[in-house]
Structure formats: C-alpha cells, structure tokens
Amino acid sequence: MNTQSLILASAITAVLALAAQPTLAADASKEKCFGISKIAGNDCAANGHSCAGMAKTANDGKEWKLVAKGTCLDLKGSLTAR
Template identity: 45%
Template sequence: MNQRALIAAAALSVLSTTLLAGPAAPQPGKDKCYGIAKAGQNDCANIAGTHSCAGQAKADNDPGAWKYVEKGSCKSMGGLTADEAKAKAKKA
C-alpha cells in the first residue's frame, strides 16, 4: 500500500469513528455541570446548539457549555444544573 493510500485510510478511520461515536454517553457517578468549562474543554454539545461536539466551546465558563464532574460537586465549583443553564439561556 502506498503512503498516500495509507494516510487516506487512517484519516477515514478516524473520521468514521468520530461520527459513529455520537454524543457523550452518560457517565456513572458523574453529573453534567454547566458554566464551568474552559474554552475548548467542554464534554459535548452546548444548550444553544451552536456546536455539537466536545472541545468546541469558544469562551471560558459559557453557561451553555458543560463538562462531567464528580456527582455532587457542581455547585461547589460554581456550576449550574441543566435546568438552571436553560433558564439562564432563555433570559439572555
């Protein structure tokens, strides 16, 4: 197999894995915590639907972006629940 075909096959493999993986699956012992993710460090899609993948948050502490944290630790980190984040998004 020549180098060009090998690179194309590797790229296709990575792309298909990413597309098939879909949104982040719920993680046992973890909560989604909104408003604490740093830019590029969110775990999946935001509330507004402007992106649908991990690592695409554009700003630090975006109230619509979330990341998984240990269950029960979100409030102590200054984060929001999904309902609180949705209510905040409606006000904006």
C-alpha cells in the same frame, strides 16, 4: 442498478452508519455541570456547535463538563444550562 436495489442499499448503509456511531454510556457517578468549562474545554455538543472542545468562551452557562456527582455546585457551576 434498479430503483429497488438502490433504495435497499441506501437503507442498509444508513443502518450500518448508525450502528457505527459511538454512544456515551450514562455514568451514575458523573453529572453535567454547566458554566465551568474553559475555552475549548467543554465535553460535548452544545451552544450551536456539534463537538467537544469547541467552547468559544470560558464559563459559558450553556457549555458543560462531566464532573463527579455532587461537586458541580462546589465548582460554582449549575446543574442546568443558563
């Protein structure tokens, strides 16, 4: 395989890998609520890790969960990371 073919194959592989990634659709009825997740109960990457369910402490202000819009403050959470 020559260099040009290798570059082309690498580029195609990269495009296909990106296209296969799941995306989170924005849900207007939900909002991120920081500081309310339990241990291993966060919804997505934050705080130095790359996956949901990896929160090491409960109620960490940098971890978040999706909640119904307008309920975060009632849950004693914050709309921004603390």
